[in-house]
Amino acid sequence: MAAAGRGGSAEVTGISDARKEGASPRSRGEGNDIAIVGAGIVGICAAAYLTEAGYRVSVFDRTGVCEETSSGNASAFAFSDVLPLAHKGMMKNLPRWLADPLGPLAIPPSHLPKLLPWLWRFWRAGSSRHYEASLAAQAGMMKLAEPEWMGLLDRSGTRSMLREDGSLELYESEAEFRASLPGWAARDRFDIPYRHVDGDEISALQPGLSGQFIKGTFVPGWKTSIDPKLLGKAIWAYAEKKGATFLKGEVALVMSARERIAIQLKEGRTVMADRVLIAAGAWSHRLARQLGDHIPLETERGYNTTLPVGAFDVKRQLIFGGHGFVITPLSTGLRIGGAVELGGLKLPPNYARSKAMLEKARRFLPGLKTEGGREWMGYRPSLPDSLPVIGRSRSSANVYYAFGHGHLGKTQAAGTARLIRDLVSGRAPALDISPFSPQRF
Numbered sequence: 113m114a115a116a117g118r119g120g121s122a123e124v125t126g127i128s129d130a131r132k133e134g135a136s137p138r139s140r141g142e143g144n145d146i147a148i149v150g151a152g153i154v155g156i157c158a159a160a161y162l163t164e165a166g167y168r169v170s171v172f173d174r175t176g177v178c179e180e181t182s183s184g185n186a187s188a189f190a191f192s193d194v195l196p197l198a199h200k201g202m203m204k205n206l207p208r209w210l211a212d213p214l215g216p217l218a219i220p221p222s223h224l225p226k227l228l229p230w231l232w233r234f235w236r237a238g239s240s241r242h243y244e245a246s247l248a249a250q251a252g253m254m255k256l257a258e259p260e261w262m263g264l265l266d267r268s269g270t271r272s273m274l275r276e277d278g279s280l281e282l283y284e285s286e287a288e289f290r291a292s293l294p295g296w297a298a299r300d301r302f303d304i305p306y307r308h309v310d311g312d313e314i315s316a317l318q319p320g321l322s323g324q325f326i327k328g329t330f331v332p333g334w335k336t337s338i339d340p341k342l343l344g345k346a347i348w349a350y351a352e353k354k355g356a357t358f359l360k361g362e363v364a365l366v367m368s369a370r371e372r373i374a375i376q377l378k379e380g381r382t383v384m385a386d387r388v389l390i391a392a393g394a395w396s397h398r399l400a401r402q403l404g405d406h407i408p409l410e411t412e413r414g415y416n417t418t419l420p421v422g423a424f425d426v427k428r429q430l431i432f433g434g435h436g437f438v439i440t441p442l443s444t445g446l447r448i449g450g451a452v453e454l455g456g457l458k459l460p461p462n463y464a465r466s467k468a469m470l471e472k473a474r475r476f477l478p479g480l481k482t483e484g485g486r487e488w489m490g491y492r493p494s495l496p497d498s499l500p501v502i503g504r505s506r507s508s509a510n511v512y513y514a515f516g517h518g519h520l521g522k523t524q525a526a527g528t529a530r531l532i533r534d535l536v537s538g539r540a541p542a543l544d545i546s547p548f549s550p551q552r553f
């Protein structure tokens with residue numbers, strides 16, 4: 113241990129010293145220390161995979177394990193959700209959505225100037241060529257993500273937290289249904305099963321639903337977990353049992369220091385590691401910038417309300433695409449929410465958005481008990497082409513990135529962890545990762 117660091121008096125430790133005494137189950141060779149910045153679902157899954165492979169893993173987070181965006185999401189394993197967000201059909205909806213301040217998409221005027229470069233890239237990502245490339249990459253990632261999650265659930269003993277009851281997407285008009293058909297046809301190309309339903313079949317899939325939904329699409333392979341936070345904590349318990357350690361602290365700086373990486377915490381301490389994985393969700397680009405990677409990460413803020421258990425007997429996840437929200441039955445309650453607010457990391461939450469979706473849910477599920485709900489906002493980490501960043505930093509081969517999964521971070525966490533493990537251990541990645549390159553922008 114030596115005294116040094118930017119503040120002059122700051123402490124520098126090797127990561128082994130920083131870990132709690134006795135936390136490592138077995139001694140491992142030099143070069144095996146990996147620090148992960150971020151204990152969201154992506155960081156936690158990476159910790160599980162890397163400890164399984166024999167690496168000595170320490171996870172840094174300023175709050176706790178799975179306490180931020182990964183704690184309150186809609187809990188879907190949306191393996192069939194392969195369509196990039198930027199596409200022509202979506203662009204047609206933009207004026208209507210933006211006209212409603214509490215609708216599916218909002219841009220707070222104060223954030224607009226900062227957002228313009230991202231919006232420009234988003235618009236370009238909707239061109240046929242870019243869209244097709246993102247679609248193929250996303251579908252490839254999903255084909256990997258599903259078996260990786262199922263394997264991780266089994267290995268960690270958490271399979272019982274999985275719900276395999278499919279999803280039901282609902283449409284209020286023939287026009288809305290017809291507008292969804294190209295998206296379903298695109299899924300045909302990747303052999304994703306689904307079935308369009310109407311009338312009695314809708315009522316059987318979800319009794320008590322308002323009659324205003326004339327058509328639906330049932331996706332049998334859609335899965336959810338009983339609660340995203342509980343699942344995240346359970347995966348972490350598995351990683352911890354395998355030897356991963358949690359260190360609470362905000363990482364202020366990540367930089368190369370000879371053959372190793374220095375991680376400076378806000379409190380002043382500096383920790384050295386052989387390798388670093390940045391999995392800090394919507395805040396990751398700030399650390400990547402320090403390493404010379406300028407990644408256009410924005411946040412799509414999303415909102416929900418979780419009602420107490422018993423608010424309504426919802427049989428499976430219900431998706432109201434035209435209204436930009438979903439209803440998910442969890443073991444901890446009924447979660448109603450979604451929406452996109454391109455509002456950055458600093459503006460205060462606008463919970464009128466949660467309330468607006470709850471009010472719609474009350475109309476869609478007559479009899480829904482709307483009392484006693486808990487409101488929440490989370491920060492989806494989003495790239496303009498709807499693909500995550502998975503790969504190495506430009507300046508240091510020992511720094512890896514895994515962030516930017518947007519609406520799909522839970523769904524793709526285990527697949528991402530597999531790819532990171534492949535990269536770290538020098539194996540050929542399980543799929544072509546060039547579409548996820550940090551240097552693609």
Ligand SMILES: Cc1cc2nc3c(=O)[nH]c(=O)nc-3n(C[C@H](O)[C@H](O)[C@H](O)COP(=O)(O)OP(=O)(O)OC[C@H]3O[C@@H](n4cnc5c(N)ncnc54)[C@H](O)[C@@H]3O)c2cc1C
Nearest residue numbers: 150152153154174182185186188363393414520521522523
């Ligand atoms: C309303 C809503 C619904 C959603 N529904 C779904 C869904 O159904 N299915 C799905 O797959 N995805 C869903 N998502 C998206 C999903 O929640 C995210 O993609 C995912 O949680 C991102 O995980 P992460 O680990 O990358 O980031 P996070 O969960 O945000 O974790 C990042 C962690 O990094 C920490 N951190 C950041 N900076 C630092 C620093 N400098 N030092 C130390 N720690 C730091 C933070 O404290 C945080 O704990 C939804 C999102 C929202 C908002």
